[in-house]
Amino acid sequence: MDMIELLEKRLLPHELKHIKGSFDIIGDVAVVEIPDELSHRERDIVEALLELNPRIKTVYNKGSARKGAYRLRDFKLIYGEEKETEHKEHGFRVRLDVRKVYFSPREATERQRIAKQVKANEIVMVMFAGAGPYALAIAKTQPRVRKVYAVEMNPDAYKYMAENVRINKAGNKIVPVMGDVGAECEKYFGKCDRVVMPLPKGAYEYLKLAAKCLKAKGGTIHYYFWSSEDGVDDIKEIVEVDFQSFRKKIKSLKITKVSEYSPKVLKFCMDIKI
Ligand SMILES: C[S@@+](CC[C@H](N)C(=O)[O-])C[C@H]1O[C@@H](n2cnc3c(N)ncnc32)[C@H](O)[C@@H]1O
Numbered sequence: 001m002d003m004i005e006l007l008e009k010r011l012l013p014h015e016l017k018h019i020k021g022s023f024d025i026i027g028d029v030a031v032v033e034i035p036d037e038l039s040h041r042e043r044d045i046v047e048a049l050l051e052l053n054p055r056i057k058t059v060y061n062k063g064s065a066r067k068g069a070y071r072l073r074d075f076k077l078i079y080g081e082e083k084e085t086e087h088k089e090h091g092f093r094v095r096l097d098v099r100k101v102y103f104s105p106r107e108a109t110e111r112q113r114i115a116k117q118v119k120a121n122e123i124v125m126v127m128f129a130g131a132g133p134y135a136l137a138i139a140k141t142q143p144r145v146r147k148v149y150a151v152e153m154n155p156d157a158y159k160y161m162a163e164n165v166r167i168n169k170a171g172n173k174i175v176p177v178m179g180d181v182g183a184e185c186e187k188y189f190g191k192c193d194r195v196v197m198p199l200p201k202g203a204y205e206y207l208k209l210a211a212k213c214l215k216a217k218g219g220t221i222h223y224y225f226w227s228s229e230d231g232v233d234d235i236k237e238i239v240e241v242d243f244q245s246f247r248k249k250i251k252s253l254k255i256t257k258v259s260e261y262s263p264k265v266l267k268f269c270m271d272i273k274i
Contacts (some may be wrong), residue, residue, distance in 0.1 A: 001202070003032070006052060019063075023049065024105055028057040029098060031075070036192030040218050046079045059085055060098065060146045070154040071102040072206070089133065090139045094166045097130040100156035103131055107198075110258050110269065111137040114196060114222055118273075120144035123211050127181045127194045128199035129205060132161035132174065139173040149192075151184050153179040182213045193219040199266050200224045207239070211246045211274065218251070218274040226265050239270060246273050 002022045011019075021033040030049045034042060046059050052260040058081060063074030075098065084097040084219045089108050096103050096124060099186045106157060122145050129150035138148050153159045158178040165174045177184050185206075195210040197203040203224055229233055243250050251273040258267040 001052070001178060004047050007045065010048055011038070011041060013146060015041065023262045024164055025049075025053055025056065026096075026098060026103060027087045028055050029085040030059045031062060031098060032059060033062045034078075042078050042095075051253070052234075055079075058085070063224065066102070068202050070157070070200075072100070075099055075258070090137060090140065091158070092136040092164075093205055094131055094133050094136065094160075094164055094169075095167065096160045097156070099174075101154065101160055102157070103133065106259055107133070110142075110256075112119075112141065113256065114138070114269075115141035117220070118142040118145055118194060121146050122193040123191055124148045125151070125185070125188055125195045125210075127185070127195065127210065128203070129176070131177065132152075132164045134196050134198060135161070135169060135174045135176075136164060136168055143173075145173055148174045149177055149188055149268050150174055151179060151181050153178070153180045153194045159267070181206055185213055188213050189214060194222070195219070196222045198224050200226045200261070208244055208246055211243065211248050214248075218248075221270075221272045221274070223270045223272060225252045225270065226261055226267055228264055229266065232268060239272065243272070250274060 004016055015038055016033045018037040023032040025029055032045060034045060048058055049059060060075035061078050063076045066073045087094045087105060090112060108109050111134055118138050124138055124170045129135055129152040129251045132150055134144035135148045135150040138145055150161060152161055161176045165171055165176055180211060183228060190213045192213040195213050197210055225235055256269045258269050
């Protein structure tokens with residue numbers, strides 16, 4: 001359900017025209033985007049959310065776009081109290097505080113798409129791991145994975161990832177690593193079968209490191225990026241040239257549309273097999 005469907009019985013047609021974006025429910029916390037023109041309707045919007053999902057205890061209105069290296073945003077509390085939450089996804093739990101850690105429930109399908117490709121005995125590197133949802137999806141979907149190394153530099157996200165590994169009893173599979181991918185990955189050069197790079201704003205800088213993490217016999221990199229529909233071919237060409245310069249031969253390259261970032265910018269994933 002999107003915001004328009006949620007509110008069509010409560011708002012007037014001219015008010016509905018101001019709606020943009022959708023809402024997210026993360027455990028018992030809801031996140032909405034209320035444009036200034038509808039700030040007088042805050043109460044109605046909260047009531048509509050509570051009617052849809054009576055479990056909701058907290059509602060935040062987005063106060064800014066995502067920003068900074070940790071990809072966080074400002075929030076304004078409009079109902080309940082500021083709190084952490086616990087999201088359930090395909091058999092695992094993710095505890096987090098949306099104010100301190102990046103998380104998007106909309107990426108559950110994409111996480112499953114990646115997790116289902118992981119084979120028994122693989123060693124996986126998840127760069128930019130956040131509170132651990134990719135690592136958890138992999139460990140849950142492929143319990144015979146050998147190890148998942150998950151690197152994150154936001155101390156709050158790392159703390160939640162360590163807690164999520166514990167509450168999901170995944171400690172024998174997932175190794176949370178606190179620090180900058182640029183500094184931490186060297187230890188894993190030549191050791192991995194797969195590298196996941198879920199940082200569309202900036203993963204490009206780390207593509208060479210990802211290639212170095214793969215075993216000499218090769219492996220797969222899942223590289224996320226933003227682009228317009230028209231720009232995808234150019235980005236594909238740039239990546240192909242990069243891999244030539246890394247002296248790595250691309251066996252296959254598949255691009256999947258993941259989500260809409262803004263009306264003209266989409267998030268894509270490039271699955272690069274070396
Ligand atoms: C877009 S979020 C994705 C988080 C998580 N993978 C998810 O899907 O929920 C990117 C994450 O990468 C982290 N990050 C950004 N640059 C980093 C770097 N150079 N080294 C380690 N972590 C980084 C941010 O703190 C943030 O938690």
